[in-house]
Amino acid sequence: MLRIVWLTDVHLNFVEVEDRSAFFASVCQESPDAVLLTGDIAEGPDIVSHLRAMAREISAPIYFVLGNHDFYRDSIVEVRRRMSRLCEETPSLVYLTAEEVVPLTPSIGLIGHDGWADARLGDYERSLVMMHDNHLIKELIGYNKQQRWDVLKRLGDQAAAHIRRVLPLALERFPEVLLATHVPPLREACWHEGRISDNQWAPHFTCKAIGDAILDIMQSHPDQRLTVYCGHTHGQGRCQPLENVEIFTGGAQYGEPAIVSTFTIA
Numbered sequence: 390m391l392r393i394v395w396l397t398d399v400h401l402n403f404v405e406v407e408d409r410s411a412f413f414a415s416v417c418q419e420s421p422d423a424v425l426l427t428g429d430i431a432e433g434p435d436i437v438s439h440l441r442a443m444a445r446e447i448s449a450p451i452y453f454v455l456g457n458h459d460f461y462r463d464s465i466v467e468v469r470r471r472m473s474r475l476c477e478e479t480p481s482l483v484y485l486t487a488e489e490v491v492p493l494t495p496s497i498g499l500i501g502h503d504g505w506a507d508a509r510l511g512d513y514e515r516s517l518v519m520m521h522d523n524h525l526i527k528e529l530i531g532y533n534k535q536q537r538w539d540v541l542k543r544l545g546d547q548a549a550a551h552i553r554r555v556l557p558l559a560l561e562r563f564p565e566v567l568l569a570t571h572v573p574p575l576r577e578a579c580w581h582e583g584r585i586s587d588n589q590w591a592p593h594f595t596c597k598a599i600g601d602a603i604l605d606i607m608q609s610h611p612d613q614r615l616t617v618y619c620g621h622t623h624g625q626g627r628c629q630p631l632e633n634v635e636i637f638t639g640g641a642q643y644g645e646p647a648i649v650s651t652f653t654i655a
C-alpha cells in the first residue's frame with residue numbers, strides 16, 4: 390500500500406514563506422509515501438528554490454510535472470533543463486517529463502508530462518481569452534494569434550509524443566498506470582467554476598493531442614487501467630471517457646495552496 394498526497398496549482402510564488410511551511414507541514418501530517426504535484430508550482434525564476442524547500446520540508450519523494458506558470462518570465466527549454474539538473478542533485482524530486490516509467494508498486498507504474506493547452510478544442514479563432522503565457526513565456530513571445538496557434542499545437546504534439554512513447558512501455562510492465570499532467574486532456578475533464586469550459590476557454594484549457602493519445606492507446610488495452618491527474622483550470626471534477634480511463638481534475642485557489650486529495654494505491 391502506498392499513500393499518495395496529490396497537489397496541483399499551488400502557485401507558491403503567491404505565498405509567504407511561513408504559510409508555505411505550514412502548507413508543507415499539512416502535507417507531512419498526511420504521512421505520504423509519495424507526493425504527486427501536477428504543475429503551476431511557482432514561476433520560472435523562483436521554481437527551483439520552491440522545489441528545494443519542498444524537498445527539504447517533505448521527506449517523501451515528490452513526483453511532479455510543470456504547468457504554464459512555471460515557465461513565466463523564463464523559457465520552456467531553459468526551465469526544463471534546470472529541472473533535470475535540480476533532480477540530479479535532489480534525488481527525492483522526480484520530474485516526470487524527463488522520465489519514462491516510475492514503478493510505484495508491483496502493479497502500478499507512474500508516467501507524466503507537463504502537457505500544453507494546444508488550442509484544438511473550442512473555438513481558438515473566436516476566443517477573446519488572452520493568456521499571460523503569450524507575453525511571459527519566451528517561446529510564445531513575438532507571434533500574432535495565428536502564428537501562435539502553430540506553436541501551441543507543436544507544444545501539444547511534443548507532449549503527446551512523450552505519452553505515446555511511455556504509456557505503452559508502462560502498460561507492458563504494469564496492469565495499472567497513473568498519468569500526471571498539467572492540462573486536462575479532454576473537454577470532459579476541463580472543469581472550470583463547476584462547469585465544462587465553453588468554446589472561449591477550451592482552447593486554453595485542454596491538451597487534445599494527449600487526450601487523443603490516451604484514448605487510442607487505452608482502447609487497445611481494455612483489460613488495463615489508466616488514471617489521469619491534472620490541474621490548470623483550478624476547477625475540480627472527474628470524468629470517465631472509457632471504461633478503463635478515469636480523469637481527475639484538481640481544484641485550486643491562488644494564494645491558498647491546499648491538498649487536493651490523499652489516496653492509497655496497492
Ligand SMILES: [Fe+2]
Pocket residue numbers: 398400429456458621622623641
Ligand atoms: Fe494554475
Ligand SMILES: [Fe+2]
Pocket residue numbers: 429456457458571620621622
Ligand atoms: Fe496552468
